[in-house]
Amino acid sequence: MGAKSHKPSKAQAELVPNQLKDLPIALTAEECRGKTYIVTGANGGLGYEATKHLVRLEAAKVIIGVRNAEAGKAAKSTIEAETNRKDKIEVWDLDLASYGSVKAFAKKVESLERIDALVLNAGALISAWEVKEGNESNITINVMSNFLLAVSVLPHLQAIAKQHEIKPHLVFVGSVGGLFTGEQVKKFSKTDILDDLNDQAKWKRDMPDRYTVSKFLEHIATRELAALVPVSESGVVINVVDPGMCKTNLTRNVSFFDRIKGWLAKAAMGRTAEMGSRTLIHGIAASEESHGKYLTACEIREDHIPEWMTDESGKVLQKQIWTELAERLDKIQPGVVAAIIQN
Ligand SMILES: NC(=O)c1ccc[n+]([C@@H]2O[C@H](COP(=O)([O-])OP(=O)(O)OC[C@H]3O[C@@H](n4cnc5c(N)ncnc54)[C@H](OP(=O)(O)O)[C@@H]3O)[C@@H](O)[C@H]2O)c1
Numbered sequence: 568m569g570a571k572s573h574k575p576s577k578a579q580a581e582l583v584p585n586q587l588k589d590l591p592i593a594l595t596a597e598e599c600r601g602k603t604y605i606v607t608g609a610n611g612g613l614g615y616e617a618t619k620h621l622v623r624l625e626a627a628k629v630i631i632g633v634r635n636a637e638a639g640k641a642a643k644s645t646i647e648a649e650t651n652r653k654d655k656i657e658v659w660d661l662d663l664a665s666y667g668s669v670k671a672f673a674k675k676v677e678s679l680e681r682i683d684a685l686v687l688n689a690g691a692l693i694s695a696w697e698v699k700e701g702n703e704s705n706i707t708i709n710v711m712s713n714f715l716l717a718v719s720v721l722p723h724l725q726a727i728a729k730q731h732e733i734k735p736h737l738v739f740v741g742s743v744g745g746l747f748t749g750e751q752v753k754k755f756s757k758t759d760i761l762d763d764l765n766d767q768a769k770w771k772r773d774m775p776d777r778y779t780v781s782k783f784l785e786h787i788a789t790r791e792l793a794a795l796v797p798v799s800e801s802g803v804v805i806n807v808v809d810p811g812m813c814k815t816n817l818t819r820n821v822s823f824f825d826r827i828k829g830w831l832a833k834a835a836m837g838r839t840a841e842m843g844s845r846t847l848i849h850g851i852a853a854s855e856e857s858h859g860k861y862l863t864a865c866e867i868r869e870d871h872i873p874e875w876m877t878d879e880s881g882k883v884l885q886k887q888i889w890t891e892l893a894e895r896l897d898k899i900q901p902g903v904v905a906a907i908i909q910n
Contacts (some may be wrong), residue, residue: 608689728802
């Protein structure tokens with residue numbers, strides 16, 4: 568990676584103006600009517616608001632993946648009351664801190680006859696060093712489990728695409744913060760990056776940046792996954808959205824000082840969760856052109872991707888991260904990665 572390159576391009580320059588935009592709701596009832604969607608982490612925050620939009624827009628079914636069944640049921644009944652539409656939401660168990668739970672969720676997804684979009688929204692910002700499924704927990708939850716779910720269900724999405732002649736969407740919810748991690752990426756080891764990120768002695772002091780590092784990994788791995796399964800072959804559109812800075816509970820686990828800083832920034836320019844959720848709706852609505860691309864403020868903005876992610880060394884890094892991730896996914900679920908290419 569070139570030393571010149573760690574400037575975050577236009578993303579930083581447009582951060583504030585983007586935050587202040589009034590975003591469109593990119594789907595209409597005509598487009599949503601009769602369709603089936605899955606939104607993970609939808610008991611609160613952006614996922615909840617996106618689900619409410621989809622139900623209001625007359626989706627036939629919205630499955631919400633939640634780790635707390637009671638919170639999921641409460642979200643379902645509030646949305647039903649607010650939209651006056653009953654029995655459109657199903658609450659399914661999903662804990663991204665457990666591969667067993669992810670596998671069970673993916674298996675259930677395979678029973679669905681139709682899926683128009685799976686929005687991989689669930690995510691966590693954990694500032695303490697915790698280990699889940701053998702990895703630091705931000706990596707397990709935001710990266711490993713989201714990709715385990717994505718690749719597990721991709722063959723089924725591909726089959727649905729053919730059967731129904733539709734283009735199901737696989738929407739990853741990333742973060743612009745992932746594009747600002749150049750200094751952390753410089754500290755990555757040359758080989759075995761994912762193993763190295765579990766080295767507590769090396770990385771513990773960098774925990775304030777760990778969430779954005781996990782989002783960087785999500786962005787770069789999504790780009791490689793999309794390159795491996797072009798829409799022309801798979802029929803599935805894969806994109807990654809940045810919801811912007813939103814007034815949700817995401818920062819509930821950070822230190823008191825960081826919470827105050829976050830609260831001040833959000834008070835100045837944070838989107839409401841509802842406004843932020845429009846970016847998720849845009850990810851679902853975006854055309855094939857969005858495949859493998861970065862979406863922010865309801866636009867495809869590849870020009871926001873910093874050069875260090877796309878230049879020659881960035882491309883090498885992208886392949887390396889994908890290879891390491893794929894090897895790990897294959898250990899968790901043998902054959903899972905090969906299945907997406909064979910289909
Ligand atoms: N808010 C922002 O400013 C912002 C900015 C950029 C990106 N994002 C991304 O947007 C997405 C939604 O976040 P949000 O802002 O809406 O935050 P949020 O209100 O904290 O919602 C996160 C959702 O993910 C769920 N979740 C967390 N850990 C989980 C696990 N182990 N298994 C299953 N579900 C889990 C949460 O469930 P519980 O309620 O049970 O914890 C919750 O439903 C995340 O991917 C986040 O990284 C947010």
